[in-house]
Amino acid sequence: MRALVFLLLVAAATAKVFEQCELARTLKAAGMDGYRGVSLGGWVCVAKWESSYDTAATHPNRDKSRDYGIFQINSRYWCNNGVTPTSNGCNISCDLLTDDISDSITCAKRVVSDPRGIRAWVAWRKHCHREDLSQYVAGCGV
Secondary structure, three states: OHHHHHHHHHHHHOOOEOOHHHHHHHHHHOOOOOHHHOOHHHHHHHHHHHHOOEOOOEEEOOOOOEEEOOOOEEOOOOEEOOOOOOOOOOOEEOOOOOOOOHHHHHHHHHHHHOOOHHHHOHHHHHHHOOOOHHHHOOOOOO
C-alpha cells in the first residue's frame, strides 16, 4: 500500500491537465485519428468524459480494480497496479499518471483493437456514441 501511495504522489508531481486542442494535436501526432475507425474527435471525447483531460485521474471500481490516466485504463484487464489481479492486456504497469501519455495511447490502441472496440469505454457509450464529435476538435487546426 505504501508503494501505491508513493507512486501516486510521484505521478501527481508530473501530471498534466491537457487543453482540449493540445490533446487533439498530441493524439493526431500519435496516429489516433481514424485508428480502428475512431475519429480524432471520438478520442478527445473519450478523454474528456473519462478523465477531464487529466493524466493524474484515477477511479476506484466496484470490483476493486482501478482506472488510471487520461483514458482511464483499467487494472483488471489492461495494466498491472500490483494490487488487482489482472490479465494485463497491454503488458504495462498502471503508472499512467504523468504528462507523458505515450503508454496510455499505446494501450488505448490495444483496447480498441479488442472485440468490444471503442465500446469498452463507458464514456463512449454514454457521451460520445451518436454525437457530433467535430465539436471536440473544432478550432484546433487538426
